[in-house]
Amino acid sequence: MSTTNNIAQARKLVEQLRIEAGYERIKVSKAAADLMSYCEQHARSDPLLVGVPTSENPFKDKKPCIIL
Amino acid sequence: MGEIEQMKKEAEALKTQIEAARKAVHDTDMASAASGVAPAPRVQLKTRRTLKGHLAKIYAMHWSTDNRLMVSASQDGKLLIWDSHSGNKVNAVPLKSSWVMTCAYAPSGNLVASGGLDNMCTVYNLKTPVIKTVKELDAHTGYLSCARFLSDTEVLTASGDTTCALWDLETGKQKTVFLNHVGDCMCLSLSPDMNSFVSGACDSLAKLWDIRDGQCKQTFLGHTSDINAISFYPGGNAIITGSDDCTCKMYDLRADQEVISYQDAALNSGVTSLALSMSGRLIFAGYDDFNCNIWDSLKGEKVGVLSGHDNRVSCTGVPPDGMCVCTGSWDSFLKIWN
Numbered sequence: 001m002s003t004t005n006n007i008a009q010a011r012k013l014v015e016q017l018r019i020e021a022g023y024e025r026i027k028v029s030k031a032a033a034d035l036m037s038y039c040e041q042h043a044r045s046d047p048l049l050v051g052v053p054t055s056e057n058p059f060k061d062k063k064p065c066i067i068l
Numbered sequence: 069m070g071e072i073e074q075m076k077k078e079a080e081a082l083k084t085q086i087e088a089a090r091k092a093v094h095d096t097d098m099a100s101a102a103s104g105v106a107p108a109p110r111v112q113l114k115t116r117r118t119l120k121g122h123l124a125k126i127y128a129m130h131w132s133t134d135n136r137l138m139v140s141a142s143q144d145g146k147l148l149i150w151d152s153h154s155g156n157k158v159n160a161v162p163l164k165s166s167w168v169m170t171c172a173y174a175p176s177g178n179l180v181a182s183g184g185l186d187n188m189c190t191v192y193n194l195k196t197p198v199i200k201t202v203k204e205l206d207a208h209t210g211y212l213s214c215a216r217f218l219s220d221t222e223v224l225t226a227s228g229d230t231t232c233a234l235w236d237l238e239t240g241k242q243k244t245v246f247l248n249h250v251g252d253c254m255c256l257s258l259s260p261d262m263n264s265f266v267s268g269a270c271d272s273l274a275k276l277w278d279i280r281d282g283q284c285k286q287t288f289l290g291h292t293s294d295i296n297a298i299s300f301y302p303g304g305n306a307i308i309t310g311s312d313d314c315t316c317k318m319y320d321l322r323a324d325q326e327v328i329s330y331q332d333a334a335l336n337s338g339v340t341s342l343a344l345s346m347s348g349r350l351i352f353a354g355y356d357d358f359n360c361n362i363w364d365s366l367k368g369e370k371v372g373v374l375s376g377h378d379n380r381v382s383c384t385g386v387p388p389d390g391m392c393v394c395t396g397s398w399d400s401f402l403k404i405w406n
Contacts, residue, residue: 007071007072007075010071010076010079013075013079014075014078014082016284017078017082017083017086018082019283019284019285020082020086020287021082021085021086021089023089023285023286023324025089025090025092025093025323025324025325026093026322026323027093027095027323028094028096028097028098028320028323028325028327029095029096029101030322030323031305031306031320031322031323032097032098032101032102032327033101034305035098035305035306035320035348035366036101036102036105036366038302038305039347039348039349039365039366040105041347043349045347046345046346046347046349046350046390047345047346047389047390047391047406048111048113048345048346048350048386048390048391048392048393048406049108049109049111049346049350052391052406057116057391057406058391059116059152059153059391059404061116
């Protein structure tokens with residue numbers, strides 16, 4: 001019956017919202033500080049951020065071999 | 069008061085409560101907090117490879133964990149496995165259905181998967197002398213928008229039927245079905261610790277799920293249209309989403325809310341795909357306007373653009389070692405940049 005379905009749906013929505021309402025949130029300032037700290041710690045080993053030296057670049061342009 | 073009326077009232081009260089709780093911890097936003105951080109350098113990447121081989125629009129690509137091989141899917145009805153270093157095609161997998169929307173590489177490198185308008189996820193073994201179909205995962209009642217391997221025995225899928233599912237590859241059956249979205253699920257991303265995943269859907273919501281108990285733990289609001297792309301931030305405490313509303317957003321999981329939006333008044337194309345650099349600092353977002361814009365994830369500024377495709381950028385991916393970014397397009401080409 002559609003009424004039973006509607007009640008079931010409404011119940012499910014309330015149950016889900018109860019779970020989400022119970023979540024313990026931290027302050028955005030703390031969350032942001034942790035994210036910034038992560039980026040800083042890993043920046044030096046981020047090839048796209050610091051650049052890839054040609055000698056170490058597996059995708060460097062292939063130059064044709066010249067046989068002298 | 070009828071039971072339904074009572075529950076509607078309770079639902080509204082809970083929504084108000086959640087909104088208030090989020091506001092209470094909103095003592096700053098990401099851009100303000102990062103105002104003292106040095107700007108990311110202007111990022112100018114060059115096309116190192118243009119992979120030609122597909123004969124129609126490319127819809128998806130995924131890197132192997134070996135940082136070298138990758139799989140791409142095109143509506144020409146093929147999966148192609150590429151050696152990105154040489155630019156050569158290593159394998160071609162003909163698809164039963166050419167209406168493919170997603171592809172995935174297993175972490176082991178042994179298997180790949182594809183799926184699309186056939187509503188199925190098909191898994192192939194690359195290591196048998198001839199590539200064989202290992203399983204057809206058939207239970208979704210809508211298109212397959214995204215698939216990801218947890219291992220050689222488990223696959224996660226997202227579907228247009230509004231559900232996500234965890235499959236056992238040995239039995240071919242769904243172990244867990246993740247029910248809560250009210251719109252087509254368009255994308256998913258596994259957490260670094262593999263205990264949870266996030267999904268984005270056409271209901272404009274992103275949701276965090278516990279893989280083992282099937283429960284939706286958190287819901288993220290803010291987008292005003294379909295979420296087409298989603299990715300965990302390295303470290304696992306935040307997610308980035310890309311939407312048809314032309315913005316990308318970062319949601320912090322522990323603050324349970326949006327902390328920054330990546331947008332520009334001049335940008336009025338939807339976001340189709342996104343990938344993060346290894347530290348998370350750079351976001352590579354593919355758009356309908358044929359470009360891939362590069363965003364500073366902390367400061368919210370655009371720091372570069374990858375131009376070169378002649379049609380929509382439909383997929384982007386950064387390999388685990390972060391050495392490059394790959395873009396795939398409706399122009400039938402894949403490009404590797406660094």
